[in-house]
Amino acid sequence: MTDPAPAIELKGISKAFGPVQANKDISIRVMPGTIHGIIGENGAGKSTLMSILYGFYKADAGEVYIAGKRTEIPDSQAAISAGIGMVFQHFKLVQNFTVLENVILGAEDGGLLRPSLAKARGALKKLAEEYELSVDPDALVEDLSVGHQQRVEILKALYRHADILILDEPTGVLTPAEADHLFRILSGLRAQGKTIILITHKLREIMEITDTVSVMRRGEMTATVKTSETSPEQLAELMVGRKVLLRVDKKPARPGAKVLEVENLRLVDENGVERLKGISLDLRAGEVLGIAGVAGNGQSELLEVLGGYANATGTVRVNGRAIALSGKDCTGQSRRADGIGHVPEDRHHEGLILPYTAWENAVFGYHRDPAFQSGPLMNNAAIREDAKGKMARFDVRPPDPNLAARNFSGGNQQKIVLAREIERNPDILLIGQPTRGVDIGAIEFIHQQIIRLRDEGKAILLVSVELDEIFSLSDRIAVMFDGQLMGLRNAADTDQRELGLMMAGITEDPGDDSIAAVEAQLAAKNAREAAHHG
Amino acid sequence: MDKMPAWADAVLVPLISLILAALLSALVIIAIGESPAAALKLMVEGALMRSAGWGYTLYYATNFIFTGLAVSVAFHARLFNIGGEGQATLGGLGVALVVLYLPWPHWSLALVGASLGAAAFGALWALIPAFLQAKRGSHIVITTIMFNFIAAALLNYVLVNLLKPAGAMDPASALFPSATHLPTFQQMFSSADAPLFRGAPANISFFLALLACVAVWLLIWRTRLGYEIRALGHSESAARYAGISPVRIIIVTMLISGGLSGMMAVNTTMGESERLVMNATEGAGFIGIAVALMGRNHPFGVLLAAILFGFLYQGGAELALWTSIPRELIVVIQALVILFTGALDNMVRMPLEKLFLSMRKGST
Structure with missing residues (x-):
């Protein structure tokens, strides 16, 4: 008996953008009725490869075979008629x-x-x-x-008779329960003989659902392995090119005095929508408090208020002293003076000025420090020297302070921001999405820095949409949903399932594991909200 | 790296734009039956080959340096100040009031006083649009352009009703006292046996303009304020994160920009006409936009671009004087230069970037 023809076979695909080789001689076979994972770091070339398959880009070299037949895909219309559906x-x-x-x-x-x-x-x-x-x-x-919107996208593809479904980072915006449901849908599709390509950077998803997995690194396909014959550690090593520590080594926290007390924090945005609906929390020295939640539930606003660039009402005390939440004394400058450092969620639009050099960025926010002035001018030599030291200590590569921030990789950009905030020795460090768009190697380093800071007795407020990250770093975990805190747990006393429910706005455990019960609650909640808005 | 070297960006792009503009201008000149070569020769001879020609070129360049710097400073904060014309008009009023109504024993003191007056009036004229932008979000392009018209009308009123000496026929102020007349290049550089810059209006305020170039360079790249201005220009959200107040930076930047535009009036009003007249700015406020664009918002670039435009102004005047090329066509040529160096910048830049990339690829 001969093997069936692969649903998709790519042979020697190459694609360059200017001098950047996004895909280098990539060959891959995806068998029908399987789920094939493609994993790799940001910029490894996964999306480029799929865009070629879907007709958005034209490959410089290489051939595409669909069900054993050589196929030209000049545009997305051709991809659809070849039976390829894409969920962006x-x-x-x-x-x-x-x-x-x-x-x-x-x-x-x-x-x-x-x-x-x-x-x-x-x-x-x-x-x-x-x-x-x-x-x-x-x-x-x-x-x-x-x-549900994602399901509509899948339905769109199936309605167009797609036999091959490509999903690009499908779980990035889903709660864990929604992700579980998605995976069950995908399993059902596989059972019906559909072929699925799952692009992701999450090792856990690969292990959970795929049959085979291909690893991409720097535009090349480094390996294709059977999922059952590999491990997350091996995949991470293939992605990064060296051994990586996936778990953060940490001792139990020794929390000290309360350094940050937040009471009844409320924020109404310019459209009149209440973004923070009475947040109260405490943060102690020497602990990491993780704020989990699906993006857009008020986490960004919380960071902005604490960071001094959004106005709110309520009370915030730092080391027992109330700080201003509006007016002249509510600025990023006054927060820094109060001992609050802030690694913002969006390093491109907040944490860094991308056209500025690394040394200019290394003082951004602290540029009024008298140590960096000489008379009426800025002491650029001193700032450059200071930046050089920071870059060396935080292993920023390349260690060239004269390079513009935009020319560093995501991980190295984040290290510049971290170095700047951590080395000012703040009592409280706010960190938003510390590893978003950061390569695995740098994630390891960044996590170690955060734990080191905790062990030095600093108080750390961590906001992340990655539950794994929240779990591996936090001592206590709060979940934010719709501008409120859904509850506070000790990291040791909770699990992904409980947090996942809280992320969907459900505090009381439905008791059984049935997703249907969760969905019913969600639907009821949506209906209540719809009625409320109407 | 997806960029071409900095020198190509700063030198090659404007140069090629300029050549393209010149070629197109040549076609226009051929079309009306004149010789482009003769026209170019006339322009160069009239503007650059005689010291008097230089005297005019540098006089115009002085205006363009001030207005070009004004646009550049604002642009570093991503503010498009096209109110240079109005700010310079008010600057002229400042100069006239300071010079006419305060007793000045010597021109040097008067120069300091007039500069301050010009800068203060220009800055105040920029303050209202700045405030509206910072606090109310009214777009600065719209407000500054409207303020140009208000400035012209205001000056008209002030000259006709308040400053015009009794019995005078034209809408102009009284002549400035002779103690406040600025030394011209002719007075500064001529000796009895070697007359230089004869009759040309270039005066000591050209050096004031050079000083302003240095000051702006220091401000933008060496001071904390400049650092904050550029930060706001690149990313308002990042500026807010860092505790830089957009309101404060917008207002301060526009005050500086307006002040620089206003100081142009020292050259025209005090250095040349020696009294306040209508329309002393002669469009220099708008030329400043082209100068800033071509000069890449860098003071040194602004200086070079200002001299180029000074040459076009003076050379154009020569053409109008000696050929049948009408005055309007000279405006067309100047407009072509602005079009190519400013508006069509990317048309030259993109192919050039591709060229550099393919060269680099070939060499590695």
Whole structure:
């Protein structure tokens, strides 16, 4: 018996953008009815490869075979007719169209909509039954949760008769429960003979769902292995090119005095939407308090308020002394004077000035320090010298202070920000998404720095959307949902499941493991909110 | 690296733009039946080959340096100040008031006083648009351009109703006292046997402009304020994170920008006409935008671009005087230079960048 032809085979794909070789001689075989993971760090070339497969880019060299047949894919239309469907990280849905309208968009059967809509309604019903892909066809997309919007994207692809489904970082915006459901949908699709390519940077997902996995590093395919025959450690090593410590080694925390007390913090944004609805928390010296939650539930606003560049009401005490939450004394400068350092969530738009050199960035926010002035001018020589030391101690590569910040990799940019904030020796360090867009090697280093700081008796408030990161660093964990804290747990006394429920806004445990119960609660909650808005 | 070397960006791009503009201008001149070579010769001879020509070129360049610096400083904070014209107009009023109504024993003191007056009036004229931008979000392009018209109308009113000496026919102030007349290049550099810069309006304020170049360079790249101005220009969200107040920086930057525009009036009003007249700015406020664009918002670039535009102004005047090329066509040529060096910058930059990239690829 011969093997069936691979669903997709790429042979010798290369693609360069200017001098950057994004894909270098990549060959890969994906067998039908399997889930194939592609893992790699940011910039490893995963998205480029998939964009070639979907007809967005033209490869400089190489061939694409679909079901054993050589296929040219000049544009996405060709990809769709070859049976490839793509679910992007950022959904491509018309927000104020219904699910049905979105599904037929671009696949209408003629000038009149009614017959297409009727046909799609029937098809959707069938797909929903087959794959656990139930979505109300008449709901407006803007009223759907993120998880449901993603299902619409999958339905769109299936409606176009996709046999091969590519998902680009599909779980980035999902709660753990939603991610679990997605994986069950994917398993169902696999069982029906569909082929799925899953692009991700999360090792856990690869281990959980895929049959085979390909690892990419710097534009090259470094290995393709059977998932059952590999381990997260081995995959991480293949991704980075050296051994990596996945778990953070840390001693139990020895929390000291309360250094930060937040009471009833409220923030209403310029559109009149309440973003923080009465946040109260304490932070002790020598501990890491992790704030988990799906992005956009008020974490950013919390950091902005504590960092001094958003106005709020309520009380915040630092070392027992109340600090201003609005007006002249509520600035980034006064917060720094109060001993609060801040590694912001978005290093490109907040933490760094990308066109500035590394040395200019290494004093950003502390540039009024008299040590860096000489008379009316800035003492650039002293600043450069200071930056050189910081870059050496934080292993920033290349160690060239005259290089513009935008020319460093994500991890090295983050190290510049960390070095700047940590070396000012703050009592409290706010850290938002410390490892977003950062390569695994740098993640290890950054996590070690955070724990070192904790062990020196500093208080650390960590905001992250990566639950794994929250777990590996935090001593206590709070979950934010819809501008509120859903609860506070000791890291040792909780698990991903409990936090996952809290991230979806559910505090009382539904008791059984059934996702349906969670979904019912979510739906009820959405309905309540919809009624509230209406 | 996806960029070409800095020298190519700073020198090659403007140079090629300039050559393209010149070629197109040549075609226009051919189209009306004149010789481009003769026209170029006339321009060069009239503007650069005689010291008097230089005297005019540098006189115009002085104006353009001030207004070009003004646009550059604002642009570092991503503010597009196109109100240089109005700020310079008010600067002229400041000069006239200081010089006419205060007793000055010597021109050097008067120069200091007039500079301060010009800068203060120009700065105040920029303050209102700055305030509206910082506090109310009214776009500075709209407000500064409206303030140009208000300035012109205001000066008209002040000259006709307040400053015009009794019995005078033209809308101009009284002549400034002779003690406040600034030394011209002719007075400064001529000797009895070697007359230089004869009759040319270039005066000591050119050196004031050079000083302003150095001061702006120090401000932008060596002071804390400059650091904060550039930070705000690159990223407002990052500036807020660092505790830099956008409101404060916008207002301070516009005050400096307006002050620089205003100081242009020292050259025209005190150095040349020696009284305040209508429309003394002659569009220099707008030329400043092109100068800043071409000079890449760097004081040294501004200096070079200002001299180039000074040459175009003076050479253009020569053309109008000696050929049948109409005055309007000279404006067309100047406009072509602005179009190519400013607006069509990317047209030259992109192919050049590609060229450099392919060269680098070939060599590695």
